[in-house]
Amino acid sequence: MASHPSLSRPPIWPHPARLRYHYLSRIIIPLGPEKNHTVHKLLTTSLALVLVASTTTAATPPNASWQFDREHLSGRTFNALAGPLPASFTGQPQFSPAKAPGPPAAIRLTGKASPRQRLHVGKTITDAAAVLPTTQMTVSTWIRIDSAGEWTGFISAVQDNGNYEKGWLLGQHRSHFAFALCSRKTGRLTYLESPRLFETGHWYHVVGTYDGQSQRLYVDGSLEAESTTQSGPIDYPPKGVLAIGAYEDDNEYYPLTGLLERTSIWHKALSAADIQALFRSRADRFPGILAQPPSVVDWPTFNRDNQRTGISEQPLKLPLVKQWTHHVPSPAPAWPDPARQDFWHRKQALRGRVNYDRAPHIVAAGGRVILGHSADDTVRCLELSTGRLLWAFTAGGPVRLAPTISDDRVLFGSDDGHVYCVRLDDGRRLWKRPAAPDVRWIAGNQRLISAWPIRTGVLVEAGVAYCCAGIFPTQGVHQVAFRVSDGHRLAANRVTVSAQGYLTRRSGRLFVDTGRDPAGGFLAELKRRGKGVGRETSTLADDYRFSFVGAGDLRIGGADGHVAAFDRRSGTKTWSAPVSGRAWSLAIAGGYLLASTDTGEVTAFGPRPVDRPISHDSRPTPSAASPSASTTAILKALPHRRGYAIVLGDSNAQEGINLARHTALQVHVLLNSPQAVTRARETVWQHGLAGRVTPVHSKSPRAETYVDSLFNLALVPPKATPARIATAARLVRPWGGLVVECGSGKILSRRGPLEGAGHWSHMYANAANTVCSDDRHVTGPxxxxxxxxxxxxxxxxxxxxxxxxxxxxxxxxxxxxxxxxxxxxxxxxxxxxxxxxxxxxxxxxxxxxxxxxxxxxxxxxxxxxxxxxxxxxxxxxxxxxxxxxxxxxxxxxxxxxxxxxxxxxxxxxxxxxxxxxxxxxxxxxxxxxxxxxxxxxxxxxxxxxxxxxxxxxxxxxxxxxxxxxxxxxxxxxxxxxxxxxxxxxxxxxxxxxxxxxxxxxxxxxxxxxxxxxxxxxxxxxxxxxxxxxxxxxxxxxxxxxxxxxxxxxxxxxxxxxxxxxxxxxxxxxxxxxxxxxxxxxxxxxxxxxxxxxxxxxxxxxxxxxxxxxxxxxxxxxxxxxxxxxxxxxxxxxxxxxxxxxxxxxxxxxxxxxxxxxxxxxxxxxxxxxxxxxxxxxxxxxxxxxxxxxxxxxxxxxxxx
Known part of the structure; x- marks a missing residue:
């Protein structure tokens, strides 16, 4: 079976007569050069919406059923609870213990391809014919997945090889439950997938049904997906096996890693009420099987909660009306666009995979809207009802990911390598802590940043703030935990992944996104709190790929130039409104829908009619002034006006401000006290140069925290000591870095070539083609x-x-x-x-x-x-x-x-x-x-x-x-x-x-x-x-x-x-x-x-x-x-x-x-x-x- 690519494709809504209390999105997925599958997804329906249970299930016993515990094991055979055929086991069976009030005993499958553990009903599909349904079917399994691979089968009678597709399977694909079936009408498998991700380590009841016309997938008694593509008798392969605990065909084997308690087959399609009754009749055997939604008010963190579900129980009253807009600077994303295509794999229109800072991401709670910024390094607090600016706090580097609100505090990480905690009501700093074990300034993503930037945001769980610092494992990536109340460092350790993207709580564990690598990384065990509802993936059309959230029965997508709401059941667009730019961030709080775009526009939509939306603007406007004589002299000496400058030993930020006004240089101003830094940041903000001029507290005049040769220009105070001048000379680049005296603009030195350095003037280093630069410096580490x-x-x-x-x-x-x-x-x-x-x-x-x-x-x-x-x-x-x-x-x-x-x-x-x-x-x-x-x-x-x-x-x-x-x-x-x-x-x-x-x-x-x-x-x-x-x-x-x-x-x-x-x-x-x-x-x-x-x-x-x-x-x-x-x-x-x-x-x-x-x-x-x-x-x-x-x-x- 070929791998599925991204499931983001435009939905095709079914005929209105087929719409019930769910909606269907039909997606054609290329699975290799000769294969197409139809994948159908349906948004999760809560248990409250399912029809009341009936007694039908009790009156409709299964045609085949197997209980996988020691009591039903005879040698290597599991005797059938129902039906004529047992299930034979290959390998050494292992069982989980039955502990009251814990779950019942179940067979433990290792998921190893070798030696294989096999559960087969008969040796061939022909042997299993007596239990295989022909025109209608229901297949049910009680399952716990401990590790999810690309594919896993729970029970299968399938062949899926190139264009040859027959049979059916119940299993999972990329952490989504899946049910596939092929009828004689189509000759192709239709894959249904649950839109919610499941959590490993928890029990689920997964059911697939087919009534000859409709194919359905249920999870924990709730309908998850439906398709009417298939009709007529089931099309079985002439050879193969009925495999339990694995997806198995002639050339593929995807076994389960986890526990399997019971599997049953009916030769009819059970109704939704039947399946709900079946789930309720056995749910109490599996403590914790009922999912617990996050207990969250408003939208205090990215995608609302630590599970990043992005779904709020709070309904939105339509139609929504634009209430206000607030303009901030356009963001400066860390990573540029990808290539347009991958020629080797013939992939076109490639999309960026790392998009966490394409817009200022919004969080909201307590009537406040909080957003960070990647260009001016400033966290802003807006009033939810009016959009007016309440306070602004400027960090020492870009704030690329959404802040987190925890009670009366706002926590966020910055590219300067620090975690900040400020008051929600006024933005006053409560504490600031370095997340990395050292301080080192480098140039990164066109800014001066820490060698260990915080690109994960901050996740708060039970009074503890978690984050990671660093994105290059060979340079050190550090996971750190702080106490929210006072910033005390509780724990720290080094990890081996590139920590880029939000931390997520999943299955009682802490995971982190890993940039372009979709695998992510496990960080830590958290206190387990039961089964979560699982993050819901978007089934909206591809136009709405930039963001996806939900409110009650609405699902809302962000597109280029507008946002829109859709009915969760029917998929009908119920509302839309224009925005300026791509809506990368959506949030729901206090009855408002908040949208933030890549142009720097933040918009609030609410139910209240307004004659004219309020408009605010907190974009900095650099103050104008003629260059001083000192600045003029510097401008004449510079070969170009780009790059980085550092001001050593200044008492305020004025020299940096003068320089930034007339160049494109980014300037760091080193000051000798935190109080001086606070005052200087206020001055920089007032001059509209936040993000261009950064005051930094430096305890040492030697500026050891900066890598050598980083700056194009270094300014030193008048009558600087030889040691200060030597520090400046170390900091500026070879081949032209300038050391200049503040005030006079006098050039004290222009750095020459680096002794022992090599050049690479031709493709193979030199015209002699030696492929060696003869550089005497470059070696490891x-x-x-x-x-x-x-x-x-x-x-x-x-x-x-x-x-x-x-x-x-x-x-x-x-x-x-x-x-x-x-x-x-x-x-x-x-x-x-x-x-x-x-x-x-x-x-x-x-x-x-x-x-x-x-x-x-x-x-x-x-x-x-x-x-x-x-x-x-x-x-x-x-x-x-x-x-x-x-x-x-x-x-x-x-x-x-x-x-x-x-x-x-x-x-x-x-x-x-x-x-x-x-x-x-x-x-x-x-x-x-x-x-x-x-x-x-x-x-x-x-x-x-x-x-x-x-x-x-x-x-x-x-x-x-x-x-x-x-x-x-x-x-x-x-x-x-x-x-x-x-x-x-x-x-x-x-x-x-x-x-x-x-x-x-x-x-x-x-x-x-x-x-x-x-x-x-x-x-x-x-x-x-x-x-x-x-x-x-x-x-x-x-x-x-x-x-x-x-x-x-x-x-x-x-x-x-x-x-x-x-x-x-x-x-x-x-x-x-x-x-x-x-x-x-x-x-x-x-x-x-x-x-x-x-x-x-x-x-x-x-x-x-x-x-x-x-x-x-x-x-x-x-x-x-x-x-x-x-x-x-x-x-x-x-x-x-x-x-x-x-x-x-x-x-x-x-x-x-x-x-x-x-x-x-x-x-x-x-x-x-x-x-x-x-x-x-x-x-x-x-x-x-x-x-x-x-x-x-x-x-x-x-x-x-």
Whole structure:
């Protein structure tokens, strides 16, 4: 059975004649390339609405029934309570004890696939024919699920294999009870699902019925879902089994983990009254089986209660009328939009998975409305009846999730890593506590935040406030509990998940959402309080996907531009009203419906008629003022006005305010007392700069709580001590960070390059293709420096394996989809974002890069041109054009490198470089064996400053494979094919066989003049897949891959290494290595690029002495193989790579470490050790796997 995708699809309401006291939503769910299932859901009906019980059940005994306890077990057979057939058990039976007043004894099933525990009625479906219903049926089970997988079967007689679907099953799917049935009319299974999630560890009575026309699902006596799709006799498979305690067919087995007490089958459809009577007749055997709704007034926390049910018993009186609006700033969500599509899986219109701060989320109680904010860091309290602002409290960072109201207190977490508790009536702070064990400021999601931001909100249970701090497990994620009354820390421990999203009470346990990973994480045991009602999932149309709540018999959805209410039984839209933006947050309190949107509009709808709704606005309006002389001097010195600034030793926030008024800088002002911080925050609020200027209490003038090199600008007071100036110099970034004196604007220092730092100026680190930056700083362990944009939306899809990002002189240049994005490498500030049409390249390892960077500029090949952009501003400085070919036909720019003042390029046939974005393009050029390599027809060089054409190289022989062009030691080295047909082919690509089978030459050209230093024939004919050339002092290295046979099971990938003298072209040594990977690999097993670190050559998973050609013994590569695509990158001491997630290997200590456990690196190169940092710009665009975080990152070596 294929996995169900999201169940958010537009409902199709049934014919009015079919409507009773429920409503039906019909959803077509794609289940793989050849399967569609019809899934029907019905909102839960409370027990109070079910018809009174009758005595019908007692008069209608089941046709088959089995009691699963020791009394009815004989050997390995459970004797039937009713019917002719027993149930045979395979395995060792275990039973739960029967304890009064606890539940009765029941068989305990382990859920293990091996060894299997089986409960079968007969050996085949044919054997079970006597108990199988044919035209009508009821199947009933008393069940307790202790662990829920994707699927679980309670009882099944089913086959669901591709297009072949027959029979029926009762079970669960993704924590929803499910009943599936196939009739002869349709030949397809119809799946009914309960809209409410069940809770593990609790007893339920689950029933499915079919009367020949209608199929129904009941839970605990209440009708949950209905469909009229099926009709006529049940369509059974000719082979299979009647399995109890599992969903079992020919190729699938999904067993139950939990307890099974009784299962029964009727050959008729019991009525709703019958099923209610059956439930009531046995419910007292199962203490706690009756669900207990949360005891909550109003809407004090996200989705009303700690179970996040989002359903209020309080009715809303329709029609609702807009009472008031209150405008706050538009939010600043942490995470940008996802990619538009996943090409590999052919998924379109991808949606963001992490949406907790798309709007200011609302809570309400006691006549107050509370909302936090991600842009101005302020929690606001509004009067419920009028919408007027009662108070505002500004935290030290974004408040991204809804606050929680607990009695007379409001609790919330902030990205500054603290939990705050303020008074509900006036906003006065009662306490503030750090949730993490340390204080460290970094840049995150374009803000200055704690390295351990609170992205879970605060859940209050029995006087205890729970939260988590941190989202990167390798950096530390901490679960903390505080006493609400005084903030005393009660408990703390480290967890291994990315804590992003609301904490939830479920089945007496505390769980947390985990960002993009839907699995969530278990945190703690709570005091059990009986079975909850379960969270209800939306069955509204897809337009209303942004939010979903309920009030009495109404279900309310938030859409783009409006909100609407629907009758719970019929699905009829009963009311709607416009709002401005997408209604991501809904709440119900005091007879009002409250809506909050992504434009910052909060609206209250109520039953009272009003002539004109009240309108309020608490958006800050920055005060205007001319820049002071000091600010003017600073503005002239700054290369750009973005990034971060810090003010050290100021007595108030005025210097920060002056700076923020005239730049886009975010400013932290360090003050020496909490009282000064409180006063400064009031001043900042009055000037309309909350969220832009943040006063911070600093106990130490050394500002140890900030990571080094984070700021673009540091201001120090007049006559600052040398120690204060040294602190400022540490805090500003290399390559241009300014230390300035407050008041005068005098520049005290401009930080220069970081000693020992490396650059990454070309795809493989340098024009020599060593894939090593020689950075002497970057090794493990690592701490976060920043994370945030660029995000996946503007990136090239990961499977297309595009070119590497670059880093030179503090700037990170990220290749986007027909664009280049410049980023401050030390704090993640986006400096500029330029569209560059016709620049996209895919399958870069079978081609070359279109980017090269220098200290002052970045060069981008596009079509037949090369553009030179200013590194700071992105302004176009120069345009170079491909020199004309002898045949005067158009050519495009292929290879690109800059060494000194020489710009080297190559000419390729139009369309030779792969640029298409599609699944077909992936299949053709970015994976698998023996794919064509892009080649150039001729080389050329320009003076990069004057634009003068220096030389061209064109012999008229075969193609010059682009991956073999390298520049080192004053020479341009390459391989030239002797096969002229590789040039005459219009496509400009050729396989290694075509390139090398008729001979090839190793060529060396003088970089300045283009004159031939040598041209030597060598044999490269064994190469089948990829070929690379790299230069090292005195050496040229050629590495190619091949297969040792055609048997996909036995044959292996081999890599051949040839090393040549770089002055004469003589071959010095040859080596070969057998990989552990099979041929035909789809994860780049045949594409690994060699890495040169000093005198060592690393061709994973082996190391070679570059000078002697000897393989190095004892190289401790992890398991000889790693998991994932991509190739190695290296600093002077460490290699970095994808091994499931971002990973590293210290070459000196042979130590393996994980860099992250929650992010996926790209499929070629995006881990760049340079500038004293490990830079990992986003390259997983299009990935729909369940990695918790999708972002750009930078790490720095951890301080001792």
């Amino acid at each position: 690592l701490d976060l420096q920043w994370f945030g944009p660029p995000g996946p939306r503007q990136m090239i899809d990961r499977h297309h394996r595009t070119v590497a990002p670059l880093f030179v002189a503090g700037r990170l240049f990220v290749p986007g989809d027909d664009r280049v994005i410049a980023v401050d490498g030390y704090n993640g500030t986006v400096l500029w974002n330029n569209a560059v049409p016709d620049s996209r390249r895919i399958g870069a390892f079978r081609d070359c890069s279109y980017l090269a960077a220098t200290d002052d500029a970045v060069y981008v090949a596009s079509g037949n041109r090369c553009l030179r952009f200013d590194g700071d501003t992105g302004r176009t400085l120069t345009t170079f054009t491909v020199p004309p070919a002898a045949d005067e036909k158009p050519r495009e720019w292929g290879y690109l490198a800059v060494v000194g003042d020489t710009l080297v390029g190559s000419a390729v046939s139009p369309g030779a470089s792969r640029r298409k974005h599609s699944r077909e393009a992936i299949e053709e050029g970015t994976y698998y064996d023996r794919r064509p390599i892009v080649g150039s027809e001729y080389l050329f060089a320009f003076d990069r400053k004057t634009g003068r054409h220096l030389w061209s190289y064109h012999t008229g022989a075969g193609l010059l494979p682009n991956p073999t062009i390298a520049i080192g030691n004053g020479a341009v080295s390459l391989i030239e094919s002797d096969n002229k047909q590789t040039v005459t082919k219009a496509v400009g690509r050729a396989t290694p066989k075509d390139l090398f089978s008729q001979g090839a030459r190793l060529v060396s050209l003088d970089l300045k003049t283009g004159s031939v230093r040598f041209s030597r024939p060598h044999d490269f004919s064994a190469i089948e897949h990829s070929v690379y050339l790299a230069a090292s002092p005195g050496r040229l290295v050629v590495v190619g891959s091949r297969n040792d046979g055609e048997d996909p099971k036995k044959s292996r990938v081999w890599y051949d290494i040839q090393v040549f003298d770089d002055t004469e072209g003589d071959r010095l040594w040859k080596g070969t290595q057998k990989q552990t990977t099979s041929i035909g690999g789809s994860h780049g097993e045949q594409d690994h690029h060699p890495v040169i670190v000093g005198s060592m050559l690393y061709c994973e998973p082996f190391a070679w002495d570059l000078l002697t050609g000897k393989r190095v013994a004892g190289f401790g590569w992890k398991n000889q193989h790693r998991r994932g695509c991509g190739t190695l990158t290296a600093s002077a001491s460490t290699v970095f790579f994808r091994d499931g997630t971002a990973s590293m290997f210290d070459l000196e200590s042979n130590t393996y470490r994980k860099v992250t456990t929650t992010t996926r690196p790209g499929c070629w190169i995006n881990m760049i050790p340079a500038g004293g940092l490990l830079l990992v710009p986003e390259a997983s665009s299009g990935c729909t796997c369940n990695f918790a975080i999708q972002t750009s990152l930078a790490f720095r070596p951890r301080k001792p």
